[in-house]
Amino acid sequence: MTLDGVLAGVLDGLLAALVLAAAGWTLAAPAAFPATIGFVGFGLLLTLAWVRLGAPDVALTEAAIGTGATGVILLLAVVRLRGGEEEVSAATPGRALVLAAGLLAGAVGLALALAVLALPDPAPGLAAEAAARTAPLGLGNPVAAVLMVFRGLDTLLESVVLVFTVLAVWSMAPDRHWGGRPGPEFPRQDDGPLALLARLLPPVGLVIGIYIAWVGTDAPGGKFQGGTILAAMWVVAWAAGLVQAPSVADRRVRLMLVAGPLVFVLVGLAGFGIADGFLAYPPALAKPLILVIEAAMTLSVAAALALLIAGPPEHPPERVT
C-alpha cells in the first residue's frame, strides 16, 4: 500500500470516528438543544464523508438539506417545545428495557455490518451504463441524468411529496388561522448582526443558489441544493423581519409550489407526442427541456423548503378588504 493510501485510510478512520462520536453525543446529550447542535455537527462531518465517498452531489445535498434545512427546523422546534421534563423522565424506559433495546439495536447493527462486508465483489451496478448514456443527452453529470432522465419518475414523485408536505404542514393549523401567514412573525430588525446578515447575504446567496442550480446538469449541484440556498436566503430575511411570509391562500405561492412538478408532468406528457412516450425526451431537445424543468423545480424546492421551515399559519388572516 502506498503512503497516500495509508494516509487516506487514517483520515477516513478519523472521520468515521468523529461521525460516530457526534452521533453518540446527539443521543447522549443532556438536553434537546445541545443534542440538536450535536446533530448539526454530525451532518457537517457526514458531508466530509460524502466527499470522501466520491459523491460531491450528495455532499452538497447533505449539507444543504440534511444538515442545514433539517437543523433549522429542529432548532426552531427545540426553542418552542420546552418543559415536559417530568413527563419525559416518567416515559423513559427502565434499565431492563434499555438493555433489551441495546441488544436489539446492536444485533441489527452487527448483522448489517457483516452483510455489508459480505456483499459480492466485484460489486454489480450501473456505473458504466449510467456514465455512458449521460453524454449523448448533452449532460455532463451522471447524477443529474439519473435524477432527470433514467429515474425521472422518482424525482417527479419526490417533488410531489414536497407539495403534499407543505399542505400537510399547513393543514395542521387551527381552522380560524386558515388564510393567515405561515409561522411566527418576527419583529423587524434594523441593526444587529442578523439585520446586517439579512441585508448582505441574500444578494450573494441568490447568485450562488442560481449558479448551483444551473450547473447541476454538468457539475455537482442542481435544483435541490440550489433551491435550498435560495430558501435559506429568504429565511434569513424573514427571521430579520424584513419580509413577511405570504398567506397560505395566496394563489401565486401555490403556483410557485407546484410549478416544478407541474412542468415536469407537462413535459412528461408531451413526450407522448414529441418522443417515445411519457418522460421521454427527443435527443436534440433533451438538455433544453431538462433545464426548463430544473428551473421550475428550483423555484418550487425553494418555496417548499422555506414554507416548511416557517410552518403552519399561526395567526388569523388580516382582513384588508
Add this chain to the structure above:
Amino acid sequence: MSPATPGGSLLVLALILPVAAMLVAFVLGGRAAERLALAALGLGALLAMLVAAAVYRAGAPLAYAVGGWAPPLGLALRADGVTAAMLLTAALVLLAVALFGRTGHATPPGLAEARAPFAFWCFLLALSAALAAAFLGGDLFNLFVALEMLTFAALALACLEGKPSQFRSELRYLLFALIGSVLYLLGTVLLYGGYGTLDIALLAGRARADAPTLLAAALMTAGLAAKMALFPLHLWLPPAHAGAPPAASAVLSGLVVKASFVLLLRLWFWVMPPLAAAAAAPLLAALGAAAILAGSLVALRQARLKLLVAYSTVAQIGYLFLMFPLALAGDAEVAARAWLGGILQASSHAFAKAAMFLAAGLIAGALGHDRIAALGGAGRAVPVCVVAFGLAGLSLMGIPPSGGFTAKWLLLTSAVATGQWWWALVIVGGGVLTGGYVYRVLAGSLTAPPVTDAPIGDAPLPAAASRGPQLVALALALVSVGLGLLPLASFGLVQVGRLGAAP
C-alpha cells in the same frame, strides 16, 4: 425486455391523473378542489376498470418503461392481476369515500375556502396518487417514494379534525410508519449492493439466498409489518385509526395498509428465492394467526365502537398473512386457490372495513357518542347504517354469501388440502370471535333508545343522518358481500402474472 406492452400507456395515465389533479386542486383551492377531486376520482375508477380489462384480455402483465429507459437503468410501471385488483378496489373505495365526504367536507357557504375541506379533497387525490404509485411501481426504490407519499397523505387526512386527543396517536402512527419505511429502505440498499438493480422483475431471476439478501428481506418485512400493524407491532393502529375522522379511518384501514401488503407479496413471491420464502412463510402466518386471535379478542372487549372496528382491522390483516405458507405450498392448484383467497381477503376487507368505519362514524354522529353499551336507538335513527354495519360484519366473519366468506373458505380449504389444519382452526376461531363483536354492536343498536336517564344536553336524542352518506356505506357493504356471489372462475384476473401460475 421490451419497453412497453400494448396498453402500457394506461398505467401512466392511472398514475399521472391523480398527481396532476392534486397539483391543480392545490392551486385552485376551495370548491374547485372538490369538483376536481370528484371528477378525477370518477375518472380514476374508469381507468382502473380499463387497466383490469386490459390485463384480463392480455392474460399477461402490462408494463411501461418510463421515458423509454428499460430497467435496470430505467423505471418500469407494471400491472399484473394483483395490481389490477387492488387498483380497482382502491379506486372504488376512494370514489365512495369522496361521495361520502361531500356532506361533511363541503366548503361552507360564504367562504372562498376553508382549511378542512380543502385539505380533505387535496389529500384524497394525494392518496389516490400514492396508492397508484404503490400498486404500479416496478422498482423497489420507486416504491419507497410511493410508500412515503402514502404515509404523508394518510397522516394529514387522519389529523384533519385537529382534535386534541388525535395528535398523540397520529404522531405515534407517523413514527411507526417512518421507521417502517427506513427499515424497508435499508433492505433495498443491501439488494442493490447484491444485484445492481432494484427492479422487481429482474431481481426475481437473480436473487440468491445469501446473508445480505436474507437480511434485506428480514428488514423489509419488519418495516412493512410495522406499517401494516402486524402483531406484535399493532399497538399504534387502533388509536390512530379510531381517532381519525370516519372518511380517513375508512381509507387508512381499508386501503393504506394494503399497499404494504402488496409490497410484501412482491418481496416474498417475486424477489426472494422460493426456498427462502417457504422457510419464512410459517413465521409470517404464525404472526398473522396471533393477530387474528388477539385482535378479535381485544375487539370483543372494547367499550367504544370505533376502537372495536379498528381492532377488527388488526385481526383481519392477520388473515392476509395466512396465504403465505398456503400459496407457497407445492401443489399448483392449491397455491392458486390460496393466492386468490389472500387477494380476495385484501379486497373484500377494504370494502367491508370502509363501510364499517363510515357507518360507525354516522352512528356516532347520530347518537353523539360511540359507547357500545349505549347504542340503543341507533337502529331507529340510522337504520341504513346499522344494516351496512351488519352486512360488512358478515363479510368479516366469513358468512356466505360474501367476499369475506369466499376468501376465508379458499384459505381454509387450502390449509386442509396442504395438511396445515392448524391454520384452518385459526380461521374458524377468528370467524366465531368476529361474530361475537359484530353481534354486540348489532344487538345494542337494535334495542330501544334509553328514555329516561339522559340529562339534557349530555346525550341529545339520536338525530337522523342525511341519506347520501348512509347509502354510500351501504353500497360499500353490498360490494363486499357481492364479491361472494361471483363465480370463482371470474377471478382469473387475480392469477395473471403470478409466478408459478400457468401462463
Add this chain to the structure above:
Amino acid sequence: MSGAPIFGLTGAALVGLGLFGLLVQAAVLRKILAFNLLGAGVFLLFGVVAQRGGTAGGGADAVPQAMVITGLVVAFAATALAVVVALRMHQITGAATISESDGAEPGGSDAA
C-alpha cells in the same frame, strides 16, 4: 477506493445507534433526531454501495447516489411533518412524549 469498508461499518453503526435512540428516547424531538441518525446511516450505506460499484477510471455509481438525494429530500419532508405534529401536540396538550401513560383515551368520539 479504500473508504468503502470503513464507511460501511460507520453506516451500520449509525443504524444501530439510531434504532437504539428511537427505542429508548422518550422525548419526541429526541426520537426525531434519532430517526435522522438512522436515516443518515442508511444513506451512508447507499454511498458505500455506490463507491463499491464504481468503475476503475470513472466515478462511483450515479444511480445509488441519485437515490440518496431523493431520499434526503423525502427524509427532510418527514422530519418537517413530524416536528409540526409534535409542536401542535405540545401546544394543545402540553405533551412532549407519545407514551400512553397518562390515561388519555384516544379514539372515542364524544360530542360529534
